[in-house]
Amino acid sequence: MDDFPTYPSGLRLGGRRVVVVGGGHVAQRRVPQLIAVGADVHVVSPDVTPAIEGMVGSGEVTWHRRGFQDADLDEAWYVIAATDDRTVNEQVSASAEVRRVFCVRSDDATRASAWTPAVGRHAGVTVAVLGQREPQRSAAVRDEILEGLREGTIVARHQRDRSPGVVLVGGGPGDPELMTVAGRKALVEADVVVADRLAPRELLGELPADVELIDVAKLPRGRSAQQEEINRVIVARALEGKRVVRFKGGDSFVFGRGFEEVIACREAGVPVTVVPGLSSPIAVPGVAGIPVTHRGVAHEFTVVSGHLPPGHPESQVNWTAIGSMSGTVVLMMAVENAPAIATALVAGGRSPATPVAVVSEGTMPGERTVLATLGTLAARLAEEAVRPPAIIVVGEVVAVAHPAHFA
Numbered sequence: 462m463d464d465f466p467t468y469p470s471g472l473r474l475g476g477r478r479v480v481v482v483g484g485g486h487v488a489q490r491r492v493p494q495l496i497a498v499g500a501d502v503h504v505v506s507p508d509v510t511p512a513i514e515g516m517v518g519s520g521e522v523t524w525h526r527r528g529f530q531d532a533d534l535d536e537a538w539y540v541i542a543a544t545d546d547r548t549v550n551e552q553v554s555a556s557a558e559v560r561r562v563f564c565v566r567s568d569d570a571t572r573a574s575a576w577t578p579a580v581g582r583h584a585g586v587t588v589a590v591l592g593q594r595e596p597q598r599s600a601a602v603r604d605e606i607l608e609g610l611r612e613g614t615i616v617a618r619h620q621r622d623r624s625p626g627v628v629l630v631g632g633g634p635g636d637p638e639l640m641t642v643a644g645r646k647a648l649v650e651a652d653v654v655v656a657d658r659l660a661p662r663e664l665l666g667e668l669p670a671d672v673e674l675i676d677v678a679k680l681p682r683g684r685s686a687q688q689e690e691i692n693r694v695i696v697a698r699a700l701e702g703k704r705v706v707r708f709k710g711g712d713s714f715v716f717g718r719g720f721e722e723v724i725a726c727r728e729a730g731v732p733v734t735v736v737p738g739l740s741s742p743i744a745v746p747g748v749a750g751i752p753v754t755h756r757g758v759a760h761e762f763t764v765v766s767g768h769l770p771p772g773h774p775e776s777q778v779n780w781t782a783i784g785s786m787s788g789t790v791v792l793m794m795a796v797e798n799a800p801a802i803a804t805a806l807v808a809g810g811r812s813p814a815t816p817v818a819v820v821s822e823g824t825m826p827g828e829r830t831v832l833a834t835l836g837t838l839a840a841r842l843a844e845e846a847v848r849p850p851a852i853i854v855v856g857e858v859v860a861v862a863h864p865a866h867f868a
């Protein structure tokens with residue numbers, strides 16, 4: 462069977478036929494949970510443990526005192542193959558597959574179409590944890606969560622104090638795992654989330670249905686018009702008494718126009734706080750195995766926006782000065798203008814042999830690193846059809862990270 466992650470779902474088994482094949486200790490552990498959710502439980506096994514026999518005696522379970530037959534799965538919604546005989550378990554899962562009944566296997570999870578999570582309940586909430594076939598880890602995570610709920614260190618959203626205002630949250634470079642704890646907490650507390658394209662979007666799927674989600678990509682186009690509309694929306698919602706999270710990729714103050722939003726809030730008398738995020742010029746090379754500084758190699762790093770080409774009348778960047786530096790140069794928003802920037806850096810004094818790494822979609826599933834030198838950068842970007850978002854790292858640190866390539 463494939464090795465995709467599981468799709469979690471809460472099964473409502475009340476009154477529905479569930480077949481447990483096997484009557485030993487595994488069945489004994491599963492059957493009470495099935496009874497507790499009101500399932501119509503049928504145990505198929507020549508023998509059962511005394512505990513199961515007791516449940517049969519009290520009428521909570523139907524016992525079919527024999528070996529498994531394919532027809533046992535007629536009318537079944539769910540089946541657990543829990544015998545100590547692999548051949549029988551195999552027959553159960555094969556029969557379940559034909560009938561499209563989800564089947565749990567106690568002996569071999571890779572042959573199962575469903576896995577049993579580690580489950581616990583607290584105050585009307587069911588906590589179910591599925592590890593990638595790591596039952597002990599799942600149980601440990603479940604226990605931590607239950608303990609947190611019991612002790613109040615995990616507080617459900619409706620119990621929180623949510624004062625109105627705006628929180629600027631930096632979501633990190635893309636992988637939701639790289640978002641800060643404070644950022645996650647702010648999201649949980651939000652009434653309104655105003656999200657950028659590069660914010661870790663998977664986290665938006667976790668927002669409760671009553672949270673208003675405003676997708677910035679859908680606001681009016683044009684740099685100024687869009688920013689004005691964002692400022693207007695966050696201030697207006699906060700003045701309505703809402704708690705607003707302005708959710709961006711990386712850090713809000715690194716080419717994120719975050720401070721314009723801070724100013725807009727202050728001018729409107731709206732309380733505003735900032736949760737910094739891992740910024741892509743450091744985090745993306747880091748995850749790709751490239752340090753932006755290294756002792757004896759680079760004692761400085763310069764982060765530059767390449768969204769305007771060298772020589773553009775609005776550009777405030779002195780590319781000649783940057784070309785004369787010896788440390789690491791990290792270019793952002795620079796894929797389109799990279800050929801012209803490489804030429805300008807070489808004109809400023811940087812060697813055409815200077816190593817370059819282009820990391821696109823850093824920390825995300827499509828992450829890719831393309832290696833080049835300043836002299837070959839234009840050709841390599843074209844050959845590899847590199848698309849934004851990408852971070853371009855220029856300097857000897859790239860050779861430190863990839864010594865074989867630059868030997």
Ligand SMILES: C[S@@+](CC[C@H](N)C(=O)[O-])C[C@H]1O[C@@H](n2cnc3c(N)ncnc32)[C@H](O)[C@@H]1O
Pocket residue numbers: 634635659709710711712713714715716717739740741742745792793794795820821822823824825849850851852
């Ligand atoms: C408008 S800037 C926002 C930067 C963001 N505030 C930060 O601190 O990372 C967008 C640029 O950041 C870089 N970037 C952001 N996330 C990235 C990622 N996951 N992989 C590569 N580059 C990324 C790219 O250069 C992209 O063009």
